[in-house]
Amino acid sequence: QEVMIRDGGLEWVTIAEAGNNPEPIRALVSRRLLEDESRLDKEPTLLIATGKGKVRAGIFSRQHLLTSGLECSTALPVVRDAKKRKMNVIMVDPNVHGDRLGMVTFEKSMEHLFRRWEKEECSEPSSSPPFNQKDLFVLSHSQSGAQLARYLLDKSEHYIPHIRAIAFTDSTHNIQWAKSQNKDSLKELLESDNCVYFKCSKDNSSDELLDPLPSVGEPVDTDDFWKHRFGNIKTFCAGTSEHSLTNWFARCHIWDHFDKHLPRVMSKPSSLDDEDDDSSLISPNQGRPCGESS
Numbered sequence: 001q002e003v004m005i006r007d008g009g010l011e012w013v014t015i016a017e018a019g020n021n022p023e024p025i026r027a028l029v030s031r032r033l034l035e036d037e038s039r040l041d042k043e044p045t046l047l048i049a050t051g052k053g054k055v056r057a058g059i060f061s062r063q064h065l066l067t068s069g070l071e072c073s074t075a076l077p078v079v080r081d082a083k084k085r086k087m088n089v090i091m092v093d094p095n096v097h098g099d100r101l102g103m104v105t106f107e108k109s110m111e112h113l114f115r116r117w118e119k120e121e122c123s124e125p126s127s128s129p130p131f132n133q134k135d136l137f138v139l140s141h142s143q144s145g146a147q148l149a150r151y152l153l154d155k156s157e158h159y160i161p162h163i164r165a166i167a168f169t170d171s172t173h174n175i176q177w178a179k180s181q182n183k184d185s186l187k188e189l190l191e192s193d194n195c196v197y198f199k200c201s202k203d204n205s206s207d208e209l210l211d212p213l214p215s216v217g218e219p220v221d222t223d224d225f226w227k228h229r230f231g232n233i234k235t236f237c238a239g240t241s242e243h244s245l246t247n248w249f250a251r252c253h254i255w256d257h258f259d260k261h262l263p264r265v266m267s268k269p270s271s272l273d274d275e276d277d278d279s280s281l282i283s284p285n286q287g288r289p290c291g292e293s294s
Contacts, residue, residue, distance in 0.1 A: 003070060004028065004058050008079035008089055015112045021097050027109055028057050028091040040116055044135040044164070044262060045088040048075050050095070051142025051170075051244075052102055057093035060141060061244030072248040078139060081255060085262060087137070094147060106147040110155070118158050134162040137258050141247055145171025149190070153177060156186050163189065164261040167254045168197045169238060169246040175231040191231040196257050198238040198250040212239040217253040 004010060011034055015025040033039050050060055058075040071077050075091060082089050092109040094102045111118060117134065136159065140148050145168045152159060178186040189195065199220050201213055216239025226235070239249035247254070
């Protein structure tokens with residue numbers, strides 16, 4: 001986390017005090033967003049949420065953090081590439097009080113971090129709001145996909161008009177939740193081109209754990225059970241049979257998806273050290289995160 005804080009220009013924000021718990025609820029947030037909260041309304045923001053268990057903010061696998069390396073097991077590569085695109089970053093920490101309170105922690109985090117949006121009176125959701133007006137991108141891994149979908153059931157009017165793109169990686173959400181509560185706008189979002197799903201492969205034929213499968217990024221044929229649960233979401237192979245490494249192997253394709261929905265007005269990528277440069281956003285396929293060896 002210290003490396004992500006350094007390279008991403010992030011700081012810890014306290015959401016709620018510890019109370020009877022050993023730790024407070026916190027989140028990692030771009031420093032520039034803390035200095036000027038109005039950036040949330042004017043610049044694209046990337047929300048990163050990890051899965052359940054004992055993993056913490058920005059960490060997808062404790063095991064691989066110890067055995068396979070920092071980049072493949074954490075959100076560090078995503079944070080670096082978001083900064084190149086002048087995106088604000090928010091990383092929630094839903095497991096700080098354990099699995100049982102994961103949903104409660106996620107709710108408290110969202111309510112605090114996006115309180116500017118939630119306090120506003122909502123108009124009818126628009127299918128195509130202008131760019132640079134509360135643009136939200138989401139990378140949601142595993143259990144956080146269910147937490148996000150459940151949260152949007154009650155707060156859809158505050159978020160759906162501003163969600164540009166979501167990348168689910170081995171998510172556990174269920175589109176039937178939206179259908180059963182007649183949340184048509186949420187159902188439409190989850191099946192739209194704004195959302196993609198990267199699925200862990202059953203193919204474990206790769207000789208090396210950190211070598212991507214040849215099928216990485218290729219469309220996956222989904223059966224009726226899959227469509228009943230996730231709807232007609234575009235589904236692709238994550239390039240690995242290892243659940244906690246899906247974000248690492250699919251990272252190029254995740255950014256391809258996000259880049260399609262980012263403003264296309266920048267002529268060159270920005271430097272990681274260019275903290276105060278307010279130039280426009282990077283355009284798709286410029287300064288791509290996976291074009292060079294990692």
